[in-house]
Amino acid sequence: MNDKAAAPRRTAKLATPTSLGKDARRDISGALNALLADFFALYLKTKNFHWHVSGPHFRDYHLLMDDQATQIYGITDAIAERVRKTGNTTLRSIGDIARHQTIKDNDQPFVSAADMLSELRDDNLRLVESFRRVKELAEEAKDNATSGIVDEWTDQAEERAWFLFEASRKA
Numbered sequence: 001m002n003d004k005a006a007a008p009r010r011t012a013k014l015a016t017p018t019s020l021g022k023d024a025r026r027d028i029s030g031a032l033n034a035l036l037a038d039f040f041a042l043y044l045k046t047k048n049f050h051w052h053v054s055g056p057h058f059r060d061y062h063l064l065m066d067d068q069a070t071q072i073y074g075i076t077d078a079i080a081e082r083v084r085k086t087g088n089t090t091l092r093s094i095g096d097i098a099r100h101q102t103i104k105d106n107d108q109p110f111v112s113a114a115d116m117l118s119e120l121r122d123d124n125l126r127l128v129e130s131f132r133r134v135k136e137l138a139e140e141a142k143d144n145a146t147s148g149i150v151d152e153w154t155d156q157a158e159e160r161a162w163f164l165f166e167a168s169r170k171a
């Protein structure tokens with residue numbers, strides 16, 4: 001059997017049993033995998049800014065961004081495992097992240113501290129939008145666990161956006 005023909009059989013081995021319908025499984029995993037890619041993209045951007053931030057508030061911002069990056073990274077495993085628990089497969093590589101992410105990378109050689117704060121704030125609020133979509137799909141499918149776990153992620157993203165907003169105030 002050639003490699004192409006063998007692929008569906010190998011994937012079938014990873015089909016975790018689930019009581020969710022086929023459409024729900026596809027929709028929820030699609031939304032969760034996009035979310036996971038965005039978490040990795042935002043994790044790396046937050047670390048990028050942590051490494052490259054400069055200016056009079058260096059220490060505050062450097063530490064704030066590190067705390068946030070740690071929190072973002074800490075959620076990635078739970079997202080990926082929700083995909084596996086609901087009968088699907090998840091991301092496998094940096095390339096896979098790049099193909100799924102909706103949050104844009106920032107490869108600029110210099111970004112001002114103020115621009116870093118506002119970009120991260122907007123990206124975190126974008127995550128909140130994605131959570132709404134995931135929750136809607138999960139509730140439609142009666143996937144209570146996904147619907148419930150998204151609430152905590154939402155609260156944390158809103159908190160990150162709040163901290164970034166307050167830290168960016170001029171006075």
Ligand SMILES: [Fe+2]
Nearest residue numbers: 050051062066
């Ligand atoms: Fe560090």
